[in-house]
Amino acid sequence: MNPFTDQREFQVGHFGERRLIQEMTKWLSDCTPPPPEGIGDDAAVLTTPSKQLAITKDALVYRKHFDEQAPAELAGAKLINRNISDLAAMGAVPSHAVIACLLPPNTSIPWLSQFYSGINQTAKSHNLSIVGGDITSTFNDLAFTLTLLGSIPVRPLTRKSAHPGDTVWVTGHLGGSILGKHLHFKPRLEEGLWLASKTEVTSAMDISDGLATDLLNLCPEDCKIEVQTETIPISEAVENYGDDRSIDHALTDGEDYELLFTLDAKTDQLAFLARWRAEFSIPISCVGAVRSRDKDDESRITYLGESTDFSPKGYEHF
């Protein structure tokens, strides 16, 4: 669906800000409380859901994260879900969100209405309140930024907190997200919470820039990670590319929105796997291990196995 229209009466520039806020508040009727808790005052008032909170912020830009091929509802859902994925990786539960809309004047009201319908449904399904936002006109780019706040019921799952000997795991399958999953993924929220409750989990993050890049983000400064390439779980979608670069895709496509985590070296891996399987249907795979790093180790990520003929380069935003 085209986010823009030439018909003046359906353009946000014709509606004006005041009416647009009224419409948006209606579109969010299932997930926004009345002011001052919701939209309509200088700021929203919220009662803190827990002593420790997690806060994250992510943007969604037209022609970067979605295009006119994407149903507007799915683009709206994606704005929420990609932020939820960040909280999931932190062991947090989403509670409140604020949205900034950066809109060219010819942005289509019907498109925006469906985009917000996707936001509304997704927020409702997570019991998440959209408590405020901001609308600003731009000259060219259509973009949204969302700030998501959540409670931390157990403990925060951090990056870079693994130790030598810890094993490295991923949920689900990687690669080929652009062929569909990037609009249809389910953030690993329950899985993240479950991992936070297990003391043997030493670190975690979500895979959004591709495993190759995100392993670098997970790896503690004084460590390296050895990856067994044949153990990387490759998405079925990757086969649709019809090339022979499966591992490349799994390592670098990005937007997987799976969890990457480490288990303490002393963990009984088979017992852990059994406990996981009793809870969840998606698989987890051990893809490598954390090692201590020598001064002369050039690379922080080492790829071992038969198929190491690839050039891992994660998604770069520029």
Added chain:
Amino acid sequence: MNPFTDQREFQVGHFGERRLIQEMTKWLSDCTPPPPEGIGDDAAVLTTPSKQLAITKDALVYRKHFDEQAPAELAGAKLINRNISDLAAMGAVPSHAVIACLLPPNTSIPWLSQFYSGINQTAKSHNLSIVGGDITSTFNDLAFTLTLLGSIPVRPLTRKSAHPGDTVWVTGHLGGSILGKHLHFKPRLEEGLWLASKTEVTSAMDISDGLATDLLNLCPEDCKIEVQTETIPISEAVENYGDDRSIDHALTDGEDYELLFTLDAKTDQLAFLARWRAEFSIPISCVGAVRSRDKDDESRITYLGESTDFSPKGYEHF
């Protein structure tokens, strides 16, 4: 200062995301804690500063809210200050912020560094932590969105909570902000907190879209507001326009970042004024009163006095 550069080695697109985040973290060294409390994990962990929080979100767009004439530091300071103004109007104290950067690939690193220097200094002066953010490339527009979180030490100051008979007040002077003040204002933070501690204050908001529009946003649904035009405090800057539309400017220029509030009908106004003056050097002015609204009242804002020959139309973002 020009936010863009043709010199490839100074462009954000040349730096890449990872290096840019490293640089930004350095630029914010006075106001960002180490992860997981600050920048560097999937989300930032924060310990709630009070049981009740206020959250607000505002954007800053190049050629809308600042241009190449503006020193980059002042543009950065403005991003923080316009959000602080919203919290001030809520009776809240800023504590944590996250920033989203929407950057065309040719955005200049030297410009960005100075922009962040303005953010750093302003945040530091308010003891505000910048705990995270997001960087995304755009095609054309340069924009930033900031989400600001604060504690509410006394009570939230809401809009639309005045009653018939209440008097309407403004801080400072209005109009002509574009001639300089919009880059140099001091958000009325202490004033907002002080107002929240006074039970006779029945409602409050900040004036960002111009008094004419913001009176509509303050006015309860079943009320109207009568404004005495000759009592509107007009900024000295307005004289620089050299036209005879002073009241028009004071009512509609926007970006005043002053406070608009109401006092309970029973308040001893002279005594209140004396208590204000004992605390603050900026003036406050009574500009009108809240009245009950008859069904046949067409307009919710009535302008009385000698100079009512103007066409109040507040700032519209589209």
